[in-house]
Amino acid sequence: MSSKLMVPVVALSIMLLMGIYFLVNPSYEKSIKAKYYFETGKYKEALVLSREAFSEDQYNRMAATVMAQSITSLKYVKYINMGKSYITQIDKIAQHKYISDADKAKIRIICEIMIASYIKLAPSVITDDKLVEDSAYYYQKFEKLLEKVIK
Template sequence: MAKSIKRYKSWALLTLFFLLFMGSYFAFNPSYQLSLESKYYYAMGSYEKAYDLSSEAYEMEPYNRMARSVMVQSKYALRYVNYNKESEEYLEKIRSYASQDKISLREQMRIKMMCDIMIDKHNKMQPTILIDKDLVKEARENYKKFKKLHENLINVL
């Protein structure tokens, strides 16, 4: 029994040494430092900075799976951020057309084209579990606005 306890102690010591070695490797490797930093920025909602840092870390070491994962998720999140920004810009243009007394056929067609673009963009986006739910919700609300406006324009035209 004493022999087996010694064996377990030596295995535990070897395992502890191995874990410390692996931990120090990840702590001092610049690629993994950047990927940890990018993961922090992703969690804080700064997707542009997270994408830049993770792509830099991935270029340093292509086997860095954390950097690749954060880079891909940041890319998807940036699509939602850009979609929401573009939606606001288009909705502002549409509001400026709607504030006029009469909307010409040309402007109606322009509005319909804006709606078509935003509906198609939303259909091409791929939501994942890791993307902020507020971003996805805002994009879905903007999509519904464009879809409703598109249906109203089809009825008018």
């Protein structure tokens, strides 16, 4: 066999062995499943699997990345759910004929909590755009609400 043909054959063999190792290694198998769950929006499942994969192999960069991104995405989900819950509470207060000073203070505190919580969120390139948009929507909503309550 000529040396020109030998180099691509050896390189292909090495890549094939790496691919087989990647697919057979339980840590990488879990990180692939975790990546799937992450991409489908099941962030809790992705976090659990990526943590398991990372604990099996601390050099598994895919597991580390999915774990970090799942944590970030779960923070966004928590913020959005908190926003929905607070909006429901505020809507109940707004249905009263008269809004007391205590209710206004409660609304102001809720708005300040949501605004401060939004500032702590740190999106990355991988963070789902829908999560970022939804959280920005609630942030803007609470900013406007705070302006109205302060007046």
